[in-house]
Amino acid sequence: MPYEWIAPEDPAPKSAPLAELHLWPYRSLLRRDFVTFFAATSAMILLPLLAVMGSPVLWGLLPFFIITVGGIWYALQRNQRDGEILEELRIWPDRITLDHIHPRRGHHSWEANPYWVQIKIDPHHEKIPNYLTLKGNDRVVELGTFLSDEERAALYDEVDFAIRAAL
Incomplete structure (x- = not known):
C-alpha cells in the first residue's frame, strides 16, 4: 500500500509523536x-x-x-x-496534525485536539467511494483521496485505532 506508519523511537522523546503516517499516490511509472x-x-x-x-x-x-x-x-x-504529493499525519496525546504537501498547490496544514477529532468514512460519496475525512477545530480535511477504495477503508480502521490509542 502507498502509505506507511513510522514507528516511534524507543525511548521516544517527549516531543516525538506517538504515531506518524506518511501517504503518497501509487506510482506505476518509476x-x-x-x-x-x-x-x-x-x-x-x-x-x-x-x-x-x-x-x-x-x-x-x-x-x-x-x-x-x-x-x-x-x-x-x-x-x-x-506523484510527489505527500500527506503526513502525526498524532500526539494532546494534538493531531495533518500536512498536505503538493508540488503545484503548495503546503497545507491542519491541527486539532485528538480528543475532539472525528474520523468519518462515507462509502456512498458521489465522487469518491469510501471518502475519508477528519473533522476538528471546525474544519473538515480529506485524508488519502488518491488511495484506492479498499486502501481508504483499511486506512480508516488503522487511523481510528491510532487516534484512540493516543488518548
Whole structure:
C-alpha cells in the first residue's frame, strides 16, 4: 500500500509523536523506467520517418512528430510531479496534525485536539467511494483521496485505532 506508519523511537522523546503516517499516490511509472519508456515510444513514433528520409515529405511530417513527442514528454513530466504529493499525519496525546504537501498547490496544514477529532468514512460519496475525512477545530480535511477504495477503508480502521490509542 502507498502509505506507511513510522514507528516511534524507543525511548521516544517527549516531543516525538506517538504515531506518524506518511501517504503518497501509487506510482506505476518509476523514474528509472521513464527513460526506457520514453526512448521506446519515441523510436516507435519516429520509425515511419525513415521511409521518407531525404524527401520533401519529411518536412511536412516532422512538425507533427515533434509535437507528439513533446506532448508525451510534458504529460509524463506532469505525472511525475503530481506523484510527489505527500500527506503526513502525526498524532500526539494532546494534538493531531495533518500536512498536505503538493508540488503545484503548495503546503497545507491542519491541527486539532485528538480528543475532539472525528474520523468519518462515507462509502456512498458521489465522487469518491469510501471518502475519508477528519473533522476538528471546525474544519473538515480529506485524508488519502488518491488511495484506492479498499486502501481508504483499511486506512480508516488503522487511523481510528491510532487516534484512540493516543488518548
